[in-house]
Amino acid sequence: MRIRIRELRTEHGYREQGLARLLSISVRTLRRYQSGQTRLPGDTLMKLSAIFGVPPEEILMEEDEADDR
DSSP states (O other), X not given: OOOSHHHHHHHTXXXXXXXXXXHTSXXXXXXXXXXXXXXXXXXXXXXXXXXXXXXXXXXXXXXHHHHHO
8 A cells, every 4th residue: 555655745845865854764764654565653654644734544545545535
């Protein structure tokens, strides 16, 4: 499942390096979350929610579901 991190990151003007730094993770780990290769931990989900100003459910929504809204 590909979640909306990449989409939200670009909408908010973050580069991968900057967002990874804010989350205290590597760019490689961020890329794995973006692609769905690695499960997103709850604490990271909450940080992303705060950074993007959206509810966690919106981050977990698949990109094609978001397009239907």
